[in-house]
Each structure stands twice: as structure tokens, then as C-alpha cells.
Amino acid sequence: SPSNPVVLTEGVFAGQLAIGDVTYGGLQRAYLEDVAGQEQGAVFRMTQGLESGVSRTSVGPDGAIYVGGTGEGGNWGESGKLRFGLQKLVPVNEDSFDMKEMRVVEGGFEIEYTDPVSDEVVEKLADAYQVKQWRYVPTQQYGGPKVDEEPLFVTDATVSEDRTTVTLKIDGLKPGHVVYIRSPRPFASADGAELLSTEAWYTLNSLPGYVAPADRGWYEAELAQPLGSSSIGSDHSNYSGSGFAAGMTNVGAGRTFSVTAPEAGTYAVNVRYANGTHPYPDLRSKRVSLYVNGEDLGQWTFPTTGSWKDWGVQTRDLELQAGANTITLKYEDGDEGNINIDV
Ligand SMILES: [Ca+2]
Structure with missing residues (x-):
């Protein structure tokens, strides 16, 4: 259950959103792009294991992220954690390796990383990704069913010269679906850091080049x-x-x-x-x-x-x-x- 989004102002993810969650102590990160007039993009895990569910998130004048706990238990809290809390979050590991952006392109996606990927990743590139898509049925209730889930296959994968961006060609993408991509570890940077968050969820409202x-x-x-x-x-x-x-x-x-x-x-x-x-x-x-x-x-x-x-x-x-x-x-x-x- 997401709480308020904030725009990050500092660091490698500046311009992206951090979104708290009231039922577990964590933040998600969202990269947004405009595709044919549709604002859409990908969500990544950012951090978790905080002292309580997050009700408010803000970015301080020092660029740090401050999260406020829900002050509630029951459904709106995480068992075994505090009901309240105020925590300051600052990056501590400059070498951390993560997906930075996931951008839709004709017939697939470009995934940009915070650092170049390793030789081992380049060698198994097309096999380094598992992909699925599904959609949700909107209802008048809280949430709606997840339907039409299907696996998709990477038909081609190329890496940029600087090895920070991988372009995936994927058969069968459909607009109006969530596209889930997972890169199981080992998936390391050229410096040997393992990928921090191995999953991304892209809400594909508009697919460039899609032939209806x-x-x-x-x-x-x-x-x-x-x-x-x-x-x-x-x-x-x-x-x-x-x-x-x-x-x-x-x-x-x-x-x-x-x-x-x-x-x-x-x-x-x-x-x-x-x-x-x-x-x-x-x-x-x-x-x-x-x-x-x-x-x-x-x-x-x-x-x-x-x-x-x-x-x-x-x-x-x-x-x-x-x-x-x-x-x-x-x-x-x-x-x-x-x-x-x-x-
Ligand atoms: Ca129909």
C-alpha cells in the first residue's frame, strides 16, 4: 500500500520518485518517462527493513530522505516492528550497483545500470533476464485480479559500448500490461558488486511501434x-x-x-x-x-x-x-x- 511519493533531488537517482509503503518498512523507487503522451515507467525496490511502515516521506534540505512511521498497528504495520518512527536515510555505499532506468523502445526495453556490467553478464546477456507480463482488471473494490499472465522471451540482447545499458528485444509485448523483468544473481558490475535489486516492474501503457x-x-x-x-x-x-x-x-x-x-x-x-x-x-x-x-x-x-x-x-x-x-x-x-x- 503506497504512501506519498517524493521527487529525489540528489544523487544518481535525482529526478526519480521514492514511494513509501505503509504495510512494510520500505521505499520503492520509480523511474518515469513520457511515451507518446503517456506518463509511464518502472518501479524498483529501493530499501526495506525500516523501523515501521512508512506514512510520510520527505527530502530534507541536506538531500537526505526522512521517513515517518505510520503510528498504527494492525493491517497498517509490520509485525515485530515499531508502530512509530522517524528515520533519516543517506547513501552509505558508493559502490552499490543497481538498475537506474528502464526505458521502453520499439520491440523491447533499454535497462541502464549505475555501473558497467561484468564480462560474465555480457557473455550470458540474453539469458540473464526472465520476463513476464500481465494486467489487472479494474474493479470497484480495493484492488482487482491479476489476469492474462504469460512468460515472454528475450530474442536479442545487446550491450552499449560503455556497458552501462542493455537493450532487450522481447517478443509479444502488449500495451496495457505490466512487464516484469528479473535478473537473477550472479549479475555483477565490472567492479564485482552484485545487483542490489534484481527486479523491475514496468507499467506499459504505450508501446512504441505497436501494431494494434x-x-x-x-x-x-x-x-x-x-x-x-x-x-x-x-x-x-x-x-x-x-x-x-x-x-x-x-x-x-x-x-x-x-x-x-x-x-x-x-x-x-x-x-x-x-x-x-x-x-x-x-x-x-x-x-x-x-x-x-x-x-x-x-x-x-x-x-x-x-x-x-x-x-x-x-x-x-x-x-x-x-x-x-x-x-x-x-x-x-x-x-x-x-x-x-x-x-
Ligand atoms: Ca476483445
């Missing part, structure tokens, strides 16, 4: 821009991609698809959706508001599909312009909403 499933002729709804309470579901089978747009349960919920048309004209636009059964026949069709490039085209009716795992297709001819377009399906006042959209 649109090249197959459709757009996955779960990857379209969510509006309002729209969430990603995977609890009904027979969907395409990694799930479907769920949560169209409140006015304002929906999705905006960014679609590309080769030339201006009329296109048959299909929506693959599910509309589970309703006890009252009159209420079985659901209406949703349609916008194309911001223009209100009124309601679109989606008849029942009989169950939430049976998917139907509704088609409408829509005028699209050459190049980029937006198509929005949204639950508005006067609509029934409450459909799941797959593609």
Missing part, C-alpha cells in the same frame, strides 16, 4: 479509450483479444475507438457485443449513444444475445474521413447502456 489488431480488420474494445466506469472484463468466454469492455453500468461509461480509414467514404462498421438476458422482454434490447468524430448520431440498438457469453454483431454504415477517426459508444441519459463490447 486493427491490421486484422478490427479493434479490440478493451484497448479502446475507456470513458466513465468502463472496465476490462474477461469473466465471460468467447471473446477476442484479452477481454472485453465491461462496466457500462453508469451514465457516462463507454469506449472511444481510434480508427483509421484509407480514404473518405461510407464504411460498414461492426460491433461485436453481448447483451445478457433480462426478465422483461421489453427491456431486453439496450440502446447506446453513438458519436463519430464528435458528431452525435443518436442511439444504436443492441438486441439481446441471450447470455453474456453469446456474442452478436450489429452493423451500421458510417461516414468516415480519410485518416484518423473516432467512434464512441457511450451510455447516456435516455439509453439503457449495460452491454459488453468485444471488438
Whole structure:
């Protein structure tokens, strides 16, 4: 359970965030970058084993990090530790070796280290990394399930001339996922220091060069821009991609698809959706508001599909312009909403 982030002002990690945790006495470190307008990045362990769970973190005028304990026990504390505390943290080991930054590049990541990696690491470079990705389903509860976990494989690894940066090519990366990278020890610097923190978690909202499933002729709804309470579901089978747009349960919920048309004209636009059964026949069709490039085209009716795992297709001819377009399906006042959209 993270507490307040602070920007580090001194040292090798200046400009990065330190984030306390109230349920264990530690700090995480976050490196952020702007990728196509998305602020995203990686989290690394920074320190742990402090006197109590961390409620407040601040950077003093001396550049040291000061952490304040939670003052609480129970869920908000670490067993066997103090309930309170004020600690000053300063770097004590100049030779410490760590991942400094993890940056997404087309088809993979660049990991920059605080020092050059050893000859032994260079020799086994592509095998020095274990990679997985997964995503979370947003819910109205505290947290949401971790789904779609899959191992990924490093297909190529190269090291920079100064040996501080390793570039990994990884097959199968998908936006909207967390990418986890682990470099098991032995993984040492050229000076012989073992890697301090062997793990990194990168929240991959935007992946440069990613070719969406649109090249197959459709757009996955779960990857379209969510509006309002729209969430990603995977609890009904027979969907395409990694799930479907769920949560169209409140006015304002929906999705905006960014679609590309080769030339201006009329296109048959299909929506693959599910509309589970309703006890009252009159209420079985659901209406949703349609916008194309911001223009209100009124309601679109989606008849029942009989169950939430049976998917139907509704088609409408829509005028699209050459190049980029937006198509929005949204639950508005006067609509029934409450459909799941797959593609
Ligand atoms: Ca889908």
C-alpha cells in the first residue's frame, strides 16, 4: 500500500520518485518517462527493513530522505516492528550497483545500470533476464485480479559500448500490461558488486511501434479509450483479444475507438457485443449513444444475445474521413447502456 511519493533531488537517482509503503518498512523507487503522451515507467525496490511502515516521506534540505512511521498497528504495520518512527536515510555505499532506468523502445526495453556490467553478464546477456507480463482488471473494490499472465522471451540482447545499458528485444509485448523483468544473481558490475535489486516492474501503457489488431480488420474494445466506469472484463468466454469492455453500468461509461480509414467514404462498421438476458422482454434490447468524430448520431440498438457469453454483431454504415477517426459508444441519459463490447 503506497504512501506519498517524493521527487529525489540528489544523487544518481535525482529526478526519480521514492514511494513509501505503509504495510512494510520500505521505499520503492520509480523511474518515469513520457511515451507518446503517456506518463509511464518502472518501479524498483529501493530499501526495506525500516523501523515501521512508512506514512510520510520527505527530502530534507541536506538531500537526505526522512521517513515517518505510520503510528498504527494492525493491517497498517509490520509485525515485530515499531508502530512509530522517524528515520533519516543517506547513501552509505558508493559502490552499490543497481538498475537506474528502464526505458521502453520499439520491440523491447533499454535497462541502464549505475555501473558497467561484468564480462560474465555480457557473455550470458540474453539469458540473464526472465520476463513476464500481465494486467489487472479494474474493479470497484480495493484492488482487482491479476489476469492474462504469460512468460515472454528475450530474442536479442545487446550491450552499449560503455556497458552501462542493455537493450532487450522481447517478443509479444502488449500495451496495457505490466512487464516484469528479473535478473537473477550472479549479475555483477565490472567492479564485482552484485545487483542490489534484481527486479523491475514496468507499467506499459504505450508501446512504441505497436501494431494494434486493427491490421486484422478490427479493434479490440478493451484497448479502446475507456470513458466513465468502463472496465476490462474477461469473466465471460468467447471473446477476442484479452477481454472485453465491461462496466457500462453508469451514465457516462463507454469506449472511444481510434480508427483509421484509407480514404473518405461510407464504411460498414461492426460491433461485436453481448447483451445478457433480462426478465422483461421489453427491456431486453439496450440502446447506446453513438458519436463519430464528435458528431452525435443518436442511439444504436443492441438486441439481446441471450447470455453474456453469446456474442452478436450489429452493423451500421458510417461516414468516415480519410485518416484518423473516432467512434464512441457511450451510455447516456435516455439509453439503457449495460452491454459488453468485444471488438
Ligand atoms: Ca476483445
